[in-house]
Amino acid sequence: MDGKVRVAVIGAGQIAQAAHLPNFKAHSNAELVAICDIVKERAQRTAIAYGIEHVYDDYRELLKRDDIDAVCISLPTNLHAEVAIAALNSGKHVLCEKPPARNAKEAQRMAEASESNSRLLMYALQWRYRADSKLARKLVEDGELGEIYYGRTACLRRRGAPLGWFASKEAGGGALLDVGVHLIDLAWWLMGNPEPMSASGATYTKIALEDLRPGGWQPADVKEGIKLYGEFEVEELATGMIRFANGATLSFEIAWMLNIKGESTLSLDIYGTRAGMHLPPLELYRDIGGYAATETLGIDPGNPYKAEVEHFIECILEGKKPLTDAWQGVTVMRMLDAIYRSARDCREAKLSK
Numbered sequence: 001m002d003g004k005v006r007v008a009v010i011g012a013g014q015i016a017q018a019a020h021l022p023n024f025k026a027h028s029n030a031e032l033v034a035i036c037d038i039v040k041e042r043a044q045r046t047a048i049a050y051g052i053e054h055v056y057d058d059y060r061e062l063l064k065r066d067d068i069d070a071v072c073i074s075l076p077t078n079l080h081a082e083v084a085i086a087a088l089n090s091g092k093h094v095l096c097e098k099p100p101a102r103n104a105k106e107a108q109r110m111a112e113a114s115e116s117n118s119r120l121l122m123y124a125l126q127w128r129y130r131a132d133s134k135l136a137r138k139l140v141e142d143g144e145l146g147e148i149y150y151g152r153t154a155c156l157r158r159r160g161a162p163l164g165w166f167a168s169k170e171a172g173g174g175a176l177l178d179v180g181v182h183l184i185d186l187a188w189w190l191m192g193n194p195e196p197m198s199a200s201g202a203t204y205t206k207i208a209l210e211d212l213r214p215g216g217w218q219p220a221d222v223k224e225g226i227k228l229y230g231e232f233e234v235e236e237l238a239t240g241m242i243r244f245a246n247g248a249t250l251s252f253e254i255a256w257m258l259n260i261k262g263e264s265t266l267s268l269d270i271y272g273t274r275a276g277m278h279l280p281p282l283e284l285y286r287d288i289g290g291y292a293a294t295e296t297l298g299i300d301p302g303n304p305y306k307a308e309v310e311h312f313i314e315c316i317l318e319g320k321k322p323l324t325d326a327w328q329g330v331t332v333m334r335m336l337d338a339i340y341r342s343a344r345d346c347r348e349a350k351l352s353k
């Protein structure tokens with residue numbers, strides 16, 4: 001590998017442009033060698049912008065190259081399993097966008113392919129790569145919070161639904177899969193990765209049926225006017241609770257559209273016997289000398305997309321296990337699956353094995 005990881009990006013849409021391409025390009029130990037998009041003109045434009053030599057519109061052709069060490073998958077969710085497994089089987093390491101897949105079964109097959117081919121599979125759950133999240137996790141590991149028994153997180157937008165494939169059930173859309181995955185993964189990690197047992201959830205599609213206004217974050221086909229909006233088939237709001245084997249619970253509220261005060265809100269709180277913690281910004285709530293103190297830990301979160309790419313390259317070059325690895329992705333998907341099952345059946349759902 002000569003100390004340099006040769007990288008191909010599959011999917012040249014919004015997240016590839018906003019996060020992966022610039023960060024791989026800027027990394028001194030990475031080289032962007034190939035790009036693929038089914039919209040070939042988009043791939044060609046990207047190749048020119050980033051000085052990428054090889055351009056494809058069929059990922060299978062790209063994977064035949066034996067001079068590629070790693071691929072970054074920034075495709076609609078329904079393609080994650082298919083393309084990641086093909087890439088792992090062709091001997092490439094994989095950085096795959098979130099959510100890991102449409103469901104835990106797909107994520108499990110991806111993890112198995114990673115293991116059987118001895119190739120890394122890392123998920124782009126970039127909230128864990130923020131500096132404030134890392135400090136929060138260190139505080140938890142150092143026992144500053146005591147026993148953690150409750151978490152709650154909310155990520156609510158007044159009107160902020162991505163359309164196009166994000167609104168399609170088959171493609172793996174929905175507010176819980178899109179945004180919920182980040183917050184639930186982060187909260188679970190900050191709670192110390194307790195074993196999830198069951199979930200109780202409810203999902204709603206209400207405003208989308210009457211007042212569908214596109215949010216700022218749209219897939220490339222919608223932005224470029226290539227595809228008209230399809231049917232809105234997924235949930236705009238998911239709420240509920242996850243129970244863990246150690247007795248802890250995590251409650252969540254995730255919405256692309258909800259008639260809240262203001263434009264949007266995002267918060268994550270973790271509660272322990274010795275202190276509580278909030279993100280972002282990172283704050284600690286504990287008693288100091290008999291006073292109920294609030295400590296704001298002023299820390300720059302940094303660029304989590306950059307930190308994520310750096311971690312991926314470091315894991316490949318140094319043979320390390322990624323922080324957001326394949327099997328954690330399976331567990332996260334088991335939680336999301338159980339939430340959807342519970343919402344469908346209107347009762348608490350046990351997690352699948």
Ligand SMILES: NC(=O)c1ccc[n+]([C@@H]2O[C@H](COP(=O)([O-])OP(=O)(O)OC[C@H]3O[C@@H](n4cnc5c(N)ncnc54)[C@H](O)[C@@H]3O)[C@@H](O)[C@H]2O)c1
Nearest residue numbers: 011012013014015037038039074075077097098099219220
């Ligand atoms: N981590 C984050 O903050 C973040 C933000 C947005 C999106 N995402 C995730 O990134 C992934 C992509 O989302 P996006 O917003 O960039 O979507 P997008 O639609 O803008 O980009 C996807 C690209 O894949 C291309 N494509 C589709 N089918 C293909 C195929 N068979 N072969 C090759 N190319 C194909 C499309 O033409 C498009 O350019 C999704 O999993 C999404 O959840 C993550």
